[in-house]
Amino acid sequence: MSAVLQTRNLVKTFGGITATDDITFSLEKGARHALIGPNGAGKTTFVNLLTGVLQPTAGAVILNGEDITTLSREARVKRGMARTFQINQLFATMTPLQMIALVTSERLGYGLRAFNVLDHDPRVIEQTADILARFRLEDIMNETIASLPYGKQRQVEIASTFAAQPSVLLLDEPAAGVPEAERRELLDIVAALPADVSVLLIEHDMDIIFRFATRITVLVNGRVLADGDPVSIARDPAVREAYLGEESHA
Amino acid sequence: MSHLQDRVRASLQASRRWHIAEIVFWLIALGSFWAFPRHLLLMNEIAILALFALSLDLILGFAGIVSLGHAAFLGLGAYAAGLLAKNGMGDPVLGLVFAMVVSGFAGLLSSPLIVKGNDLTRLMVTLGVVLILHEIANSWASLTGGADGLQGITINPVLGLFAFDLFGKTAYLYSLSVLFVLFLVARRMMNSPFGLSLRAIRDNQLRAAASGVPPSQRLALAYTIAAAYAGAAGALLAQTSQFVSLDVLDFHRSADVMLVLIIGGPGYLYGGMIGAVVFKFLQDTIAAFTPQYWMFWIGLFLVLFVLRGRSLIHGGVKLFMTRLPWLSGRGRS
Numbered sequence: 001m002s003a004v005l006q007t008r009n010l011v012k013t014f015g016g017i018t019a020t021d022d023i024t025f026s027l028e029k030g031a032r033h034a035l036i037g038p039n040g041a042g043k044t045t046f047v048n049l050l051t052g053v054l055q056p057t058a059g060a061v062i063l064n065g066e067d068i069t070t071l072s073r074e075a076r077v078k079r080g081m082a083r084t085f086q087i088n089q090l091f092a093t094m095t096p097l098q099m100i101a102l103v104t105s106e107r108l109g110y111g112l113r114a115f116n117v118l119d120h121d122p123r124v125i126e127q128t129a130d131i132l133a134r135f136r137l138e139d140i141m142n143e144t145i146a147s148l149p150y151g152k153q154r155q156v157e158i159a160s161t162f163a164a165q166p167s168v169l170l171l172d173e174p175a176a177g178v179p180e181a182e183r184r185e186l187l188d189i190v191a192a193l194p195a196d197v198s199v200l201l202i203e204h205d206m207d208i209i210f211r212f213a214t215r216i217t218v219l220v221n222g223r224v225l226a227d228g229d230p231v232s233i234a235r236d237p238a239v240r241e242a243y244l245g246e247e248s249h250a
Numbered sequence: 251m252s253h254l255q256d257r258v259r260a261s262l263q264a265s266r267r268w269h270i271a272e273i274v275f276w277l278i279a280l281g282s283f284w285a286f287p288r289h290l291l292l293m294n295e296i297a298i299l300a301l302f303a304l305s306l307d308l309i310l311g312f313a314g315i316v317s318l319g320h321a322a323f324l325g326l327g328a329y330a331a332g333l334l335a336k337n338g339m340g341d342p343v344l345g346l347v348f349a350m351v352v353s354g355f356a357g358l359l360s361s362p363l364i365v366k367g368n369d370l371t372r373l374m375v376t377l378g379v380v381l382i383l384h385e386i387a388n389s390w391a392s393l394t395g396g397a398d399g400l401q402g403i404t405i406n407p408v409l410g411l412f413a414f415d416l417f418g419k420t421a422y423l424y425s426l427s428v429l430f431v432l433f434l435v436a437r438r439m440m441n442s443p444f445g446l447s448l449r450a451i452r453d454n455q456l457r458a459a460a461s462g463v464p465p466s467q468r469l470a471l472a473y474t475i476a477a478a479y480a481g482a483a484g485a486l487l488a489q490t491s492q493f494v495s496l497d498v499l500d501f502h503r504s505a506d507v508m509l510v511l512i513i514g515g516p517g518y519l520y521g522g523m524i525g526a527v528v529f530k531f532l533q534d535t536i537a538a539f540t541p542q543y544w545m546f547w548i549g550l551f552l553v554l555f556v557l558r559g560r561s562l563i564h565g566g567v568k569l570f571m572t573r574l575p576w577l578s579g580r581g582r583s
Contacts, residue, residue: 051460072459072464073459073460074459074460074461074462074463074464074465077459077460077461077462078462082460083460085456085457085460089454089456089457089460090453090454090457091449091450091453091454091457091458092453092454093449093453094446094449094450094453095261097258097261097262098262098265098446099450101258101262101446102443102446102447102450102461102463103461103462105443105446106443106447106461106462106463107462110443111443111444111447111462111463111464111468112443112444112471113442113443113444114438114439114442114444114445115438115439115442116442116443117262117266117438117441117442118262118441118442118443118446119259119262119263125255125258125259125262126255128258129254129255129257129258132254132258133254138254138257141257141258141261142261160457160461161460164461164462
């Protein structure tokens, strides 16, 4: 396996605080990789550095062999890295259909076409329909997003991210805030993501982590404390000490 | 699967299909020419204000950019068209295009000031720009006529056929035609991938960037287009009155156009036009009734409207549409 996303000696300081402390990290192709750590461990900062929301103080981010450290957020999306947010970030006044059609048309490079209409392009239609079916959104595709229940909105969030056809998908706590009744459907959708998409899962929930992850990286105080397969991470005494405490899932 | 594709296509088509109420709206606008022959000058003013408000709607309603200085582009367009005509090129369509190019270019140049930053900085920056332009127009009297205004403008007949007259016949039909054509262009744009990306930025800039939409580029483009539209409104103002005064760059122009758009409701293209009708009608009626104090009454109306009436009026329109489903075209599908 080869790495699709890497960081080299990534550092981010805010004033005197080092939020990301020399992280060298690698996401393998097709991986289901979980990034875990206690609150304040620097997970969010790390994701913001990966996606271009923040610029690192030092170090590099490499996507599919290309140094993307200084690229804008939207340029990284075009190169194949997409993300969901911990709290839904959606186009509230649009329908799921419109939102997915928009992401699709941007991916196809139609964003500057001011005089075309979306329904004339068979590729937009085909790919939008494909995403709606894959994420089971056909029944609600014409509802306004703001009117949907939170769990459905979460599905739209993941579906619209997927519409960018990412090679790397960052899922920031995909099940956060989703009521128990809608949780199963959502997790099934996450489990059904195609194998060639590499997934980095930022998560607190141990059940989700041990259900999906094939590899786990533990962050503590902005540093990588441990990195390995779920079994060895669960047995690692330093991890148990720093993060899992007495609560063991092994 | 292909069935779902058909449904997706149908939904996308439905959002841009002409509503019967839209056709009625434009027929009324045209019919007013014969129905109210004594009010053509007022109707011409309404059409121009409607175009100006449509221009603000493109940035405020669709892209979410607030501006307190939109008169900058109205004024530039008015002076551009006026100066062109004063210098012997009095063809109205040429002047219109020239004004749109000048204002659009000014919009493009000033767009870096508004694409970054928040609502407060945008309000201050747009206000600042129009204050600067007002002072330039005031001081550069050799070009603009300063406080006396730009005089001696002669406008040729529209398309060489229809001369402007004292009653506003040509003026109204000319302004209404320009409004209609630019409305059609705007309607097409707002239903395009570009228009959808503007709505995306307005709804959620964080998600827009995470969806591959470059916010700065799209906002700069929208601002440029809106500036060109405001320039067209300015050109109509200069051409149909054959005069340009410093008033086109006055603060009240920017404030009025925002009130007009808020009255009609932003984000669906018709708000500016409906607002312009209501605003001008109020202004005219109250001014006839109490010439000295009309500002008091319009101020009171606006305060009450923004506090309570907006939801009443817009709710009333919605209720009207749901009560009469055949009118909204929903009965067909």
